[in-house]
Every structure is written in C-alpha cells, then in structure tokens.
Amino acid sequence: MMTQEPKLYSLAKEKIKILLLEGMHENALELFHHHDYTNIEYIKSSLEGEELIEKIKDAHLIGIRSKTNLTEEILEHAKKLIAIGCYSIGTNQVDLEAAKLRGIPVFNAPFSNTRSVAELVISECIFLIRGIPEKNFSAHNGKWSKDASHSFEVRGKNLGIVGYGHIGSQVSILAESLGMNVYYYDIEKKLNLGNAKVCSKLDELLSISDIITLHVPETDATKNLISARELNLMKKGSFLINAARGTVVNIEDLAEALESKHIAGAAVDVFPEEPNSNKDMFINPLQKFPNVILTPHIGGSTSEAQANIALEVSEKLVKYCDVGSSIGATNFVEISLTPHFECQRYLHIHKNQPGVLAKITNIFTSKNLNIASQYLQTDPLIGYVIIDIDSKEDSDGILRELRAIPETIKTRMLL
DSSP, X not given: OOOOOOOOOSSOGGGSOEEEOSOOOHHHHHHHHHTTOOOEEEOSSOOOHHHHHHHHTTOSEEEEOSSOOBOHHHXXXXXXXXXXXXXXXXXXXXXXXHHHHTTOOEEOOSSTTHHHHHHHHHHHHHHHHHTXXXXXXXXXXXXXXXXXXXXXXXXXXXXXXXXXXHHHHHHHHHXXXXXXXXXXXXXXXXXXXXXXXXXXXXXXXXXXXXXXXXXXXXXXXXXXXXXXXXXXXXXXXXXEEEOSOGGGBOHHHHHHHHHTTSEEEEXXXXXXXXXXXXXXXXXXXXXXXXXXXEOSSOTTOSHHHHHHHHHHHHHHHHHHHHXXXXXXXSSSOOOOOOOOTTSEEEEEEEEOOTTHHHHHHHHXXXXXXXXXXXXXXXXXXXXXXXXXXXXXXXXXXXXXXXXXXTTEEEEEEEO
16 A cells, blocks of 8 residues: 655645656556646647647646657747656657746657667668568568579677767677677767777778668767768668657668668668657658558657656656656766655756856845755856755745846745
C-alpha cells in the first residue's frame, strides 16, 4: 500500500494543467496520476499554429515528441508554462534559448531509445547488403528472384559511423560483434569502443566504407551534411542509412545517386518533411526505388523504448514541479534538490545580473525569517535560486515582493 506523500506544491495539483501530445505512451499518464496530477489533456497527434497556441496558453506542463515545434512565437503565448518535456532523445523541436529566457526548463530522455535505434540500423545493414528490399519487392509482385548475385555477408565489410555518440557507439559495438570493420567520424574527440578506428575527416570515412550510417543532431552544421558531393565520394555500390534527422541528407541528391546506381541502396527513417499524423499522406522522391527501405520515423519506436521514455521524462517533470529539481534539463542550470518537509520552499528564476541575490535575501531577512537552506546556480543568462525558510506565514506577501524584483523571470512557492 502506497503512503500519502507530503504536499510540496503551491497550486492544487488538480489545477495544474498537463498537455500531452503525439500519442504518448500510457506510462506517462500512469506516472502523473500516481503523483495526483489529474488535469491532463491527451492528444494523439501533433499540433501547430493557432491550434497549438490555443492549447498551450493554459498549460503548466507540456509533453511532446518530435513533430510539435515549440518556437519562440508559440512560447510567447504560454504564460503559465512551468516546464517542457521532450519525449525523445533530441530537443531540436524546441527553441531552447527562448524557453530559458522565460524560465522554462526543457527535459528529455537522451538514452532511453538508444538500443532501439541501434538494433534497427544493424538490421538494415544486413537487409541492404543482402539485397532483401529488392527481393521482397519482387516476391510481392509475383517474381521469384532466387539469386546470390549482389548478396553479401556483413562480416568483413566496412561500416562508417558519422557521429559517435550514444547511438553511434552502440551501433559500433553491435556491428563489431557481427565481424564488421568499424570506422567513425565525429567533430569531437571520442574514446573508441572495441576495435573501432577513428577517421580524422568525413571524406576519408565516406571513401572507405561499404555502409554509411548517420547519427548526428539537427544543427546548421549538419543540414545537408550528405549531398551530391558526399554521395559521389562514397564507394560505388555502397549503402546509406539515415536514422538521425531528416535535414541531414539531401533527398533529391540521394535519389539521383540511386538513379545512377552509384549508391546501391539506402534505408531512411527520417525526412525533411513528415506527416503530422498517421492519417496524412506521405510523399517522397525515394518511394519509387525498390532498393530503398523507408520507415516512418520509428527508430526509437519500440514498446520498451517508448515505455522508458515516458517514465523518464515524466519523472523529471514531476520532480521539477513538486520539488524544484532541475537535473536533466538541457537548457537550464541544474540543481539537485530533495524535499524539505519542515520548510516552505521558494523558487526564483531571474536574469543573471549583479545584486539580484541580495534583493531576494533581503525580502526574507527584513521579515526576520530564518533561511534554513539556500541554493543558487547561474549561467550567463539566468540565475536559479531556491530558498527554504522555517516559517510558513505571509507566503502571498513574499511572492508579491519576489515578483516585484525587476530582474524576475518566474517565481513560485512550494508548501
């Protein structure tokens, strides 16, 4: 039997509105309910434009996956928003600086679907090099293509990994266990795992690899990272896998490389433009090629991964909302906090300017209130102060004074 947890929030939990979009795993709902959050709106599709603005304006917490974009314009309407949960590895769908300047931390799950993506990539390596996509296409069309030509083992082949982070390194381990020769390229110095060898330049990696797999974030530097030039540098008859971000590969250039047969096949899980829901039509230049595996952005879409992501991100949102702990935030100063049941806790997010901490402290000392504990963390833009006091009196007055500090971005009190 579960014991009743002490209340650590300033707003009644049934009044805290949670907006969950894009068909979140039910673990998210269960965890919020377990912590007594019941005011939850659950929508299976992504939202955009006026529809998103209308939904987010009253939300205190929002959970999204990869399709919903929280731009500065959208966040401008989210006056009540306390925190954002990205139920994904990346956070590129959120304007992180705009959120920070509004005192809104963004949480994600950087490791939860690592294995799922890595397993998909390895399976696609095998399918591509065995020529399975074409044979599958032929069989569906009544043709019996039993032929060993253009069908090979992955053992002894060179796998080139672009981006040797959490997923890239997992792919490396699995590939080496299959007997592949692993090479990788990353803009940062990384410790190689097993016998993987580093390439100092992307061009070198492209020229020696039988299969190239991409595992980089979406940034200005990675947009069209693989275009006509890079495709021409790849070995004739090699393969390309993209399970990273849709903007990393120039789709039109890839289609031309497939048409000319310089590239023997590809597997693409992410696209520059993707449907907002399963009901929308998907159209892409690669659909005409029988030697291309097209999947609907499902690299991390396994039951295990989605269940883990739902728990991890929801736990971070609850802990921030209930306790003030910002550990795991990608755009925010990180402070690890534990509940302080005997005290009243005040959270103050402010512009990082000289003298703000003195103004905050003065509010409490001028009232002869004892500060039981105090935490402060700053970055060049913001400061985050947590103050626990012994007295639980005049909380409304203290909050008014804290909000009146000119540098204040956001403040709240936890009982």
